[in-house]
Amino acid sequence: MRPLENPLFDTVLVANRGEIACRVIHTLRQLGIRSVAVYSDDDAGARHVREADTAVRLGPAPARQSYLSVDAVLAACRSTGAQAVHPGYGFLSENADFARALEDAGITFIGPGVHSLDLMGDKIRAKNHVQAHGVPVVPGIAEPGLDDTRLLAAAADVGYPILIKPSAGGGGKGMQAVEHPEDLPAALQTARRVAASAFGDDTLFLERLVSSPRHIEVQVLADTHGNVIHLGERECSLQRRHQKVIEEAPSVLLDPATRERIGQAACDAARSVDYTGAGTVEFLVSDASPDEFFFMEMNTRLQVEHPVTEMVTGVDLVAEQVRIAAGRPLSLKQEDVVLTGHAVEARIYAEDPARDFLPTSGSVQWLSEPSGEGIRVDSSLLPGLAVSSSYDPMLAKVIAWGPDRAAALARLDTALAGTAVLGIGTNVEYLRLLLADPDVRAGRLDTTLIQRRLPGLRFRAVQDPELAAAALLHLHSLAGSASPWQRADGWRVGGAVELPLTFAAPSPEGADVEVGVTGTAAQARLRIAGGPVRSAALLDAPGTPTSHPLAPGSRVQLSLDGVQHTFTVAAEPGSGALWLAGDADTGPFTVRLRVRSRREQLDRQLAEAGREAGTADPVVRSPMPGTVVAVAVADGTRVSAGDPLLSVEAMKMEHQLRAPVDGVVSISLAPGDLVKADQVLATLTPEPVPAGDEPSTGPATAVTPEGADNARL
Template sequence: MFDSVLIANRGEIAVRVIRTLRAMGLRSIAVFSDADADARHVREADTAVRIGPAAAAESYLSIERLLDAARRTGAQAVHPGYGFLAENARFAAACEEAGLVFIGPPASAIDLMGDKIRAKETVSAAGVPVVPGSSGSGLCDAELADAARGIGMPVLLKPSAGGGGKGMRLVRDEAALADEIAAARREARASFGDDTLLVERWVDRPRHIEIQVMADAHGSVVHLGERECSLQRRHQKVVEEAPSVLLDERTRAAMGEAAAAAARSCGYVGAGTIEFIVPGADPSSYYFMEMNTRLQVEHPVTELVTGVDLVELQLRVAAGEPLPFAQEDVRLTGHAVEARLCAEDAARGFLPTGGAVLALHEAAGDGVRTDSGLSVGSEVGSAYDPMLAKVIAYGPDRATALRRLRGALADTVTLGVTTNAGFLRRLLAHPRVVSGDLDTGLVEQDAGSLLPDGVPPEVYAAAALLRAARGASYGQNTQAAQAGWRDPFSATDGWRLGGTPAWVPYHFRLPGEEPVTVRLRGGEVRVGDEPPVAARLVEAADDGRGLSRADVEYDGAMHRFAVAESDDGLWLGRDGDSWEPRDHDPVEAGRAGAAAGGDSLTAPMPGTVTVVKVASGDDVTAGQSLLVVEAMKMEHVISAPHAGTVTQLDVRPGSTVAMDQVLAVVTPREES
């Protein structure tokens, strides 16, 4: 067994690998970019080394810098984690050439299974059923379109070189094929450096079920049951569980045997996953989709139902040890469910978010596990994937696991960074999720019903407490306070000589909504007509510009807001509002789109402009695609709000932009 392992990754997966290395008495070596200099995985590793600037291409994706870090730190093995170079055959081969043990499959297996077209041909020859689709690699756009028409709509476009849903496009309208092929190629090229595509038949109401396999260098291949991964959004997994409620023992065994056959067909060694698409109406008709030649994000649910540490197995297999058990020894006990905690705002179309983690509480307790790379002070930016942590719950049955996971998400606090925790809680309570009636389209179909409805009373309560802490009350003259003297009879805390404090009212307005009155008295707060409840302000900071700002974490969701005074009350602004009121006039703190004007196109998220399709002076039509902004591996198309002329264009490809930054202005034509 080697004694030192470099982890060629970051965040929660690096922290996860470090945990097993420490338990086995092996030295862990972390790598970090400038953006991660103070990250949790850096602090928890035995050794850490800088590998470059924030840009992944110059740090985590640089084979040369990673190998140099291994040489400088005396590493004997490399664990690639998942993402970045985990499925890069050139990286695996380079590690071997440098005398390092690559904790993963041979480069030849990565290369074969990384090409979806060759992978399908290989496993099909081994008797594994595959999804009907195009044949041959290197198809041009016209050939792809012809293949799609031959299969019949709807079809799924997929990058041959990648995974994780990046670049995948579901096309239902034949007229949209050209645009969707171009977009899929662009995203595939950006994510994997290869824009080769294939096209497959779309299986209606499909379920996504994957089989965990483990193979050693002595010819043994076993599977450790399945994971249900049907809850997805934009082809990205959101919630995973093990086992699947869809499969009976006979189908489970058959799919497991097919997965083992697929692994043998490419000479696989190590941990891998065989992914199948399964028609919900006929589970026995399953089709091979692809093989992930690495550890999966969702591996904890398999660990919890099998009692096996998959990272430890990876390490032992990589060191040449045989698997310590046979297929008949594998038992699935209980049920486990995992939710991916991401820096994204469900209320704003799941746009990526960011910021500093001001306060952190990660769920733990009976049957609850959190795999996280976060710590207080962590800066979440747009340079990397938006996934921050995984919250996992285990129970003797599925109902218990779901209940524990909902509670764990409610107990998770990442104050300062908006996450999808509230959305996940509502999803886990969805009747179809509770009953197990899943498919890959469920989240997209019902996303609207899973969004928060209005502003919770707790946000208004926190705003009132914050304003009271500033010593300001609507309609109160603060001249004496500014002079350094406090008049008890003008106090804003409801003080009364020899009597019970009075309720102090605060009148709040959100732009375009009815006013809400919050009353404070001592340690009590009352929102509208609701009964009073005990409340206190834990921490608050002044921004020095006449605005009070705060973040409130409530019911698994974070609400960011600011409060400012005007002659007609206190104005409450929500996350996404413009916080640059002219002359500190709170009435100007309205929506960024309104402030910028209806002709202006603003960045919906911090990121990078990847495509600019127009030039200043061009005439455009309503809805025409003008720009593409990419952040955290997600593209957002910026379209013309109306027909007109591009009279201002402030960006070009490669420009880094902030949220709500004006990108372009389209002045409408008179007839529009």
Template sequence: MFDTVLVANRGEIAVRVIRSLQGLGIRSVAVYSDADADARHVREAHTAVRIGPAEAAKSYLSIPAIVQAALDTGAQAVHPGYGFLAENAEFARACAEAGLVFIGPPVAAIDAMGDKIRAKATVSKAGVPVVPGASDVDIPEGGFAAAAEKVGFPLLLKPSAGGGGKGMRLVTELSELDAAVESARREAKGSFGDDTLLMERFVTTPRHIEIQVLADTHGNVIHLGERECSLQRRHQKIIEEAPSVLLDEATRAKMGASAVEAARSVGYVGAGTVEFIVSATAPDEFFFMEMNTRLQVEHPVTELVTGLDLVEWQVKIAAGDVLTVAQDDVRLDGHAVEARVYAEDPTRGFIPTGGTVLAVHEPSGEGVRVDSWMSEGAVIGSNYDPMLAKVIAWGPDRAAALHRLDLALADTALLGLGTNVAFLRGLLADGDVRDGKLDTGLVDRRLSTLVSEEVPPEFFVAAALDRLLSLQPQGDVVDPWDVPDGWRLGGSGGIDFALKSGSSEVVVRVQGTPANALVSVDGAEPVRVSARRLGDLLEVRHPTGFHRYRHSAGSGRTVWLARDGHSFAIGERERLRSAAGSAGGAGPVTSPMPGTVLVVKAAAGDVVTAGTPLVVVEAMKMEHTITAPIDGVVSELPVRAGQQVALDETVAVVTPQKDEQ
């Protein structure tokens, strides 16, 4: 067994791997970029090594820097986690050349399965069913459109070298193909350094089912059952569970056997996942999609229903141990569901958010597990993937697991940045989700019912009372003239708080003290409310009930409030409004997220129509195209490719064209 292992990753997976290493009595080495100098994985490892600046290409993707860090700290092995270099054959090869054990499959297996085109050909020869399609390898130059029509629409474009939904595009008709290919190639090149694409027939009402496999160096290969990963947005998984309600025992065994054969076909070693696409209307028919030659984000649900620590087995297998778990030993006990918590705004197309974590509260309790890298003071920038944590719940059956997960998410609070927690709770409450009627398009179909920009009035009331509490004089002796009660001749007139959160704006009038106040919102009938602070909790007694908010002061006069999975930044509204841009949507076009300008698709002076692409911004591995809001002329375009832009920074100005006389 190794005595020192370097973890070549960051975030929650680095924290999670370090936890298992500690359980095995193995010394852990963390690596970090300048952006992560005080990150949780750095603090929890036995030692840590700086490997470069914030830019991933110069730090977490720098093979020489990571290998040198392992050698300098006396590590015998490297655990890659997932993402970054986890499926990079050159990294595995560099580790071997340096005398380091790569805790993952052999280079040949990574090569074979890392290229989706080769992977399909390899497993097809082993008798594993594959989805009909074509690729750059066998499509002649200029023949992409003809190949697409032969495969048939709708079809899915996928980067050959990638995973995690990056660069994938759904194309429903021929007219969409060229733009989708351009965008997919650009994102594939940026994410994986390879813009080779393949296209596959898009299976209708598809369900995403994957099988976890384990293989040792002694020829033993088993599967640990399946995970259902059909709840996705932008081809990125959101909620995963084990087992799937779709499969019966016979189908599970058949699919598991296919996964084992796929692993054997490339001499696989370690933990890996074979992903299948299954039609909801024909669950006994399944097709191989790809094999992920690494640990999966959703591995905790398999751990909870099998009782196995997959990271521990990865380490033991890499050290040469025999897999002591036989296929007949594998039992799926109960049900587990995982929800991914992202720094993103579901109301704005899931664009990444960012900021400094002002406060964090993570749930606990029977059957609840949290894999997280969050801590107070953590800075969420635009350099890395926006996943913050995973909240996982186990129960004796699916209904119990879903109930526990919902309660856990309701008790999750990350103040200082926007998250998708409320969206996750809404998705879990969906009737089809509760009934197990899932497919990969469900989120898109339900999106309008799952997201809302409206802020519940109770949050504005709580924010006003929190502000009033901050204004209360302190000390044993209080001058009545210091009491902020809006007093005037004839009695107390109350205080007006003009508040704003997102697109919601209200005026809250408070009469009295926080302990006994009459409160009205936008002139509505006043109601009796009381509030007090208890540490990081704000307790509010309101006619709608007794609520506890987690609260933290933001910048300026902004307060962050979280309750039941909802989290809002509520600040005082600007008293004066600019008239600029009020005519027909004219004026500045701003970036909806902090990030990097990838492409400038227009020029100053261009005549554009509403919806014309102006700028493509990338943040946290996600592209967002910013378009013209109106017909007009691009009068200003102050950004260039490669430039960093902040949230709401102006990237263009579009003005209406003057009518010619």
């Protein structure tokens, strides 16, 4: 790409973080424009900070004190001489007040005008506006200032199932699907809380939830000279809790005639609000009647999934945004837009799909990202990066292009097989399972497909070779220890015994795994989960016999019963956990294994003492580090199994914790309190059970996604 001739902007500030900030900085560099990054305290070592020409601290970790602080961003512009701001997506990207403040300061907003932001940023006004212009919309009630009483009264007329949607913001934040009338009041409360936290606006509206719809969105570009074009559509139907997971372009559903009609409808919507810049108009399209479409909303910013459009059109959307903001006309006309081949994108998140997609955090100990023909990676990752729980959990996007859809899907799967992050749990395996689904491969998509498939997804179980490698590496780390209790030579007073290692349950539904070991890392005997004695040896143990922790990315060869296995390993600082990655050639995987300490085992045994077998644990623990956002009960309240106790938010995702058993709750937390992973949040004291009654055997501590929505885009 050639730098702009006499560019209007010498310096552009990128008011965002993560992979989108890195992506914008990349194009600014190609255009010959100086880039300014901004960061919070949690992001001081982030990749976007390192890649920009200069960087400015905004404030502490909380987004409201940093990335959402208009005053802080304006001060950063003034201190660096930035003439324009690219907002990326999320944060202030659709904030009309921010655009107005930039305008007042004489700084260009690389996005649409305030009028467009005001109108299309409010989904209620946007829906009514396009409906007045003849665009079909989904049945519902969308009026300013709807309180819960009016929404509850209108719900019956809208009809169930109902979708609650915040008027401000986007990306699925705060959206709630409600199947039954009795569930609506609680869902409204959660939706308002999430919307207020994410956007500072808790206005809601209702729509009929369309069964088996497909989510099709159209990319538009509009300049200040009256030119408006579309760049085809993207299929975004693979969603979980209204959050896109895998996107592609073009959609296999639309024929050329429908593609042109929906594209022109998107252009008309943009023209109706004098739109400028890059924007996306989202539609629901009936799978049974693909020639029918319904307007949902217009996103007045760049979308997360914009790379698939770039790969099939060859258009750099960020470069077009900069040109438009600089007052230049579009660099192409509608007839110049040609869709070539097919592109598919997968979003990589810091989350654990096997544990109901709980957010994960930590630091990147070792990283492998794919490359090659037709592969693009937009990433915020780098070795040593600390992933905070303060922000959205999206880490990277892997995008694959192919001459046809089958080739693009195959390339994406191969690329994901070559993606590994040691130190942080990710959803890579989950993405590959989705890509292997027969309906996904056939293009039979709708927004409920993932919901239907999730119960049947089978994640890879931890295998004996990984347990053996972790046991021998643990043994390797103990070599030279003076403690007789950590010796694995089998010697004990009264006779030789195995050194017992208890690995914390490697899967959510599984139990701890016991591995008995004797000998040395170079020649050992193992008994895994009470099975037969097996021979094992580290063939290429890294470093000296006393080296620990391992250097991140160490390659380890293991022989188990004469069969060799190779792993890439890294130790997790401070936890004693080991991360292992398998080779792509032998079936890629990433696992985390941790040996429980003697103190931890004793505490667990004491907690089990006195509790009848089969009954639920009365202690409620936090499944992840986060912030308490709501407490539903007071200390000393009598609750029943399944009653909500409190909600914890991490990575802008809210999780509700419920009572595991009947009893009197002991709780001392308040909204705003910070909690650690596995911290005790509440304890239930069972009341005496009347004679003849059975004790409660409710489920284990429940973390339910009801009311939970990712603040993702």
